[in-house]
Amino acid sequence: MHRFDGDTDEEAKLWHSYMRIARDHIVESGAIPTTEIRPVIDDDSNVWSETAREAIQTILFSSFILEARLKRVLTEMGRPPRKFDGLNNILSNFWPALSQVKRINADGFCSPPAEWAQVEGKLNELRRLRNLMAHGNLAGVLLHLRSESAHVLARDLYNGVMSAIVLVNLGTGYETRSPEEAWKGFAPLLMRSGDAAA
Numbered sequence: 001m002h003r004f005d006g007d008t009d010e011e012a013k014l015w016h017s018y019m020r021i022a023r024d025h026i027v028e029s030g031a032i033p034t035t036e037i038r039p040v041i042d043d044d045s046n047v048w049s050e051t052a053r054e055a056i057q058t059i060l061f062s063s064f065i066l067e068a069r070l071k072r073v074l075t076e077m078g079r080p081p082r083k084f085d086g087l088n089n090i091l092s093n094f095w096p097a098l099s100q101v102k103r104i105n106a107d108g109f110c111s112p113p114a115e116w117a118q119v120e121g122k123l124n125e126l127r128r129l130r131n132l133m134a135h136g137n138l139a140g141v142l143l144h145l146r147s148e149s150a151h152v153l154a155r156d157l158y159n160g161v162m163s164a165i166v167l168v169n170l171g172t173g174y175e176t177r178s179p180e181e182a183w184k185g186f187a188p189l190l191m192r193s194g195d196a197a198a
Helices: 009-029 050-076 087-098 116-134 138-144 147-171 179-189
Strands: none
Touching (some): 009 138, 050 116, 050 147, 087 116, 116 138, 147 179
16 A cells, blocks of 8 residues: 555654644634645544644754855855755854955964754755755654654754854954853853743
8 A cells, every 4th residue: 555644654743744844823813714725634543743843943943044045145245155965064064164254353264163963963964954854854853853852852952052142252263252151141042941942
């Protein structure tokens, strides 16, 4: 028998979760009446929990934040990415592209702060997971993401993106405050372990 919603029940739950996320936002916007007949995705046993669905959104939007910021920085620093470069190429080539560019504060060339090595692994994990989601690889997503722990990973990846923004600001000389003050200024943007995923 053919299954168009995934090879396994877990893949099907992920697939239906994607549909539920999209549908719920349309309903909440008022674009369609909420009185219409609800499909199978309204059965909570067929989708991930609300917290896990919010985590999926956090992961996707974190990848959008990262790509948009890195593209903008490269453009502002005179090294715009190629028109069709996506997160893969931009992240891989970000610091090499800036290595011969003077820092904004004219204090040497742009370079990643030492802490970049700590955050780079999270950024690469975000990139891999985003690509799996974007290309409909349900099995691959499930290898990296589980419903019961999705919010923890989403929080870590989001925090990785926020940390990367601080480090990019420091490494390009855009940030004029001391590193300690820069981190303090970004602290309210970080999600703590008690915060919701999205």
